Amino acid sequence: xxxxxxxxxxxxxxxxxxxxxxxxxxxxxxxxxxxxxxxxxxxxxxxxxxxxxxxxxxxxxxxxxxxxxxxxxxxxxxxxxxxxxxxxxxxxxxxxxxxxxxxxxxxxxxxxxxxxxxxxxxxxxxxxxxxxxxxxxxxxxxxxxxxxxxxxxxxxxxxxxxxxxxxxxxxxxxxxxxxxxxxxxxxxxxxxxxxxxxxxxxxxxxxxxxxxxxxxxxxxxxxxxxxxxxxxxxxxxxxxxxxxxxxxxxxxxxxxxxxxxxxxxxxxxxxxxxxxxxxxxxxxxxxxxxxxxxxxxxxxxxxxxxxxxxxxxxxxxxxxxxxxxxxxxxxxxxxxxxx
Ligand SMILES: [Zn+2]
Numbered sequence: 099x100x101x102x103x104x105x106x107x108x109x110x111x112x113x114x115x116x117x118x119x120x121x122x123x124x125x126x127x128x129x130x131x132x133x134x135x136x137x138x139x140x141x142x143x144x145x146x147x148x149x150x151x152x153x154x155x156x157x158x159x160x161x162x163x164x165x166x167x168x169x170x171x172x173x174x175x176x177x178x179x180x181x182x183x184x185x186x187x188x189x190x191x192x193x194x195x196x197x198x199x200x201x202x203x204x205x206x207x208x209x210x211x212x213x214x215x216x217x218x219x220x221x222x223x224x225x226x227x228x229x230x231x232x233x234x235x236x237x238x239x240x241x242x243x244x245x246x247x248x249x250x251x252x253x254x255x256x257x258x259x260x261x262x263x264x265x266x267x268x269x270x271x272x273x274x275x276x277x278x279x280x281x282x283x284x285x286x287x288x289x290x291x292x293x294x295x296x297x298x299x300x301x302x303x304x305x306x307x308x309x310x311x312x313x314x315x316x317x318x319x320x321x322x323x324x325x326x327x328x329x330x331x332x333x334x335x336x337x338x339x340x341x342x343x344x345x346x347x348x349x350x351x352x353x354x355x356x357x358x359x360x361x362x363x364x365x366x367x368x369x370x371x372x373x374x375x376x377x378x379x380x381x382x383x384x385x386x387x388x389x390x391x392x393x394x395x396x397x398x399x400x401x402x403x404x405x406x407x408x409x410x411x412x413x414x415x416x417x418x419x420x421x422x423x424x425x426x427x428x429x430x431x432x433x434x435x436x437x
Contacts, residue, residue, distance in 0.1 A: 124149065124150075125147065125148035125149050125212075125291075126148055126150075127148060127189055127204075127205030127206070127208045127209050127256070128173075128189065128201075128205060129148045129149060129150045129154065130146050130147070130148035130204060130205060130207075130208035130220065130292070131189070131201040131202070131204035131205045131208070131222070132154065132158065132173045133145075133146045133147075133148070133154055133157075134146060134184065134204040134220055134221060134222050135181045135184035135185055135201065135204070135222070136154070136157045136158065136161055138184055138222075139161055139181070139184075141157040141158075141160045141161045141164075142154065142157035144157075145292065145293055145294045145295050146204075146208060146220045146292050146295065147291070147292055147293060148208055148212075148291075148292070155171035156171070158171045158172065158173055158177065159171045161177070161180070161181075162177055162180075165177075165180045167180060173185075178201070181201075183199065183200055184200060184201060184204075184222060185200075185201055186200055186201050187200060187201060187202055188201065188202060189201065189202040189205040189206070189252070190202070190249070190252055193246050193247060193248040193249075194206055194224055194246070194247040195224065195229075195245065195246045195247070196224055196225065196226065196228075196229045196245065197224060198224045199222050199223045199224060200222055201222065203222050203223065203224045203228070204220060204221070204222035206224075206228070206232070206247050206252070206255070207220040207221070207222070207228055207231075208220055208292060209252075209255040209256065210228070210231045210232060210235055210255065211291060211292045211297055212291045212292070212391075213235060213255065214290075214297075214299075214388055214389055214390055214391070215231040215232075215234055215235045215238075216231060216297045216435075217230070217231035217232070218231075219295075220292060229245040230245075232245050232246075232247055232251070233245045235251075235255070236251060239254050241254065276315070276337060276338065276339050276341050276395065277315070277395055277396070277397050278314035278315050278343060278361075278383065278392065278395050278396055278397065279312065279313075279314050279315060279361045279362060279396070279397055280303075280314070280396055280397075281303070281311050281312055281313070281314050281343070281345060281379060281381050282303050282305050282309050282310070282311055282312070282368065282379050283305070283309070283310075284303050284304070284305035284309065285303070285304065285305075286301055286302070286303060287301075287302040287303065287304040287378065287410045287412065288301070288302040288410045288411070288412070289301055289302075289391075289393065290389075290390075290391040290392060290393065291391070293410070293411075293437075294410075294411050294414050294437040295437055296435045296436060296437050297435050298413075298435070299382055299389035299434070299435060300344065300346075300380050300381050300382035300383070300389060300392065301380075301381045301382075301392050301393065302378050302379070302380055302381075302410070302412055302413070303368075303378055303379040303381065304376070304377070304378045304410075304412060305368050305377065305378065305379060306368065306377055307349060307367075307368060307369060307370065307377040308349060308367050308368060308369075308377075309367065309368040309377075309379070310364055310367060310368075311333075311345055311348065311364070311365055311366045311367060311368060311379060312361070312362040312363060312364060312365065313335055313343070313353075313359040313360065313361060313362065313363045313365050314335070314343045314361065314381070314383075315335075315337050315343070315360075315361045316337065316338075316358075316359065316360045316361060317335040317336050317337040317338070317343070317358075317359055318335065318336050318356065318357070318358055318359070319333060319334070319335055319336075319353045319354060319355055319356065319357045319359060319365065320334050320335065320336045320342075320355055320429070321333065321334035321355060321429035321430075322334075322351045322353050322354050322355055322365075322366075323351070323429075323430065324371075324430070325346070325372065325429060325430055325431065325432060326430065326431055327372075327431050327432050327433035327434055328372050328373035328413070328433055328434030328436070329344070329346035329347065329372050329373075329380070329432065329434050330346060330347045330348065330369070330370075330371025330372020330373070330374065331346075331347070331348035331349070331350065331351055331366065331369065331371045331372070332344060332345065332346050332348070332372075332429065333345040333348065333351055333353055333365045333366055334429050335359060335365070340385055340386045341383065341384070341385055342382075342383070342384040342385075342387075343381065343382065343383055343384075343392075344380075344381065344382035344383075344384065345365060345366065345379060345380075345381060346372060346379070346380035346381075346382070346434065347368070347369055347370055347371050347372050347374045347377075347378060347379065347380055348366040348367060348368065348369050348371060348379075349366070349367045349368060349369025349370070349371065349377075350366055350367050350369070351365065351366040352364055352365060352366050352367070353365040353366065372434065373413055373415050373434055373436065374412055374413055374415070375411075375412050375413070375414065375415055376412050378412045380413065380434070383395055411437065413434065413436075413437065414436075414437035415436075415437075
């Protein structure tokens, strides 16, 4: 190969390796609150994902047309007024507590779910379960666990820079230098957070049956077997600092408990075992036993492969299991939240 071409290829490879993680789909608690309100008016039947996609815009237009508001698909002041008690009050305009309901409460429930603190259905009603999730979140962030969502709690929940800060070795709660490799080559489908009416506790990689799965980092395999709660064939690897990674729906497992692995060590092959409608890898990162968003912890170069449109809802089999997942369970029976 001519030296010049080799240089160009090397430069391209370097750029790809350094490419930052693709930005996650833009979401907002206000869009989630709008989706909750439009569900109640029977204009919207999609998931509460906080993303202003085509279905949400179409639902907004439907509602606007019925109320003789200019159908621009944007939930402005008139549209919010027409939504009545579900369209108010704005997020941040009061300290939310048990008994409150409305737009701001739906936004709060969505933000808690994004952080991995499920409060039952996102429905705009502040009940005991929302209060419990809020207290758990507050104590995890070192805030006064009073179950009241005031200014400081909301600021912490809305802090979009937390991701960037947690990249620093001396980050806050849950922060640290622990980073993971992408476990499979291939695109990312469903991300972490509310998806399809449930809390999605990991990332889904819709890759072909039999794709090689590599350990996301150095650690020890602590579980390699069948899980009856929906994960199917499951591998769990323990890493340092209280981190674990989970690899679910595998066709077969090639590691065993006690094996020491490094990043990239083969641990199994992609399948569709457990509650799954097609081959994909469900990948979780857990810290102190709780699922957290893996994306901020994926190394940039391994987090940037994206394509679209991708299959999603791969764990929505119609099986009815709406029970909330218990906080700690044995790996063999841990439950994957259902759609
Ligand atoms: Zn999944």
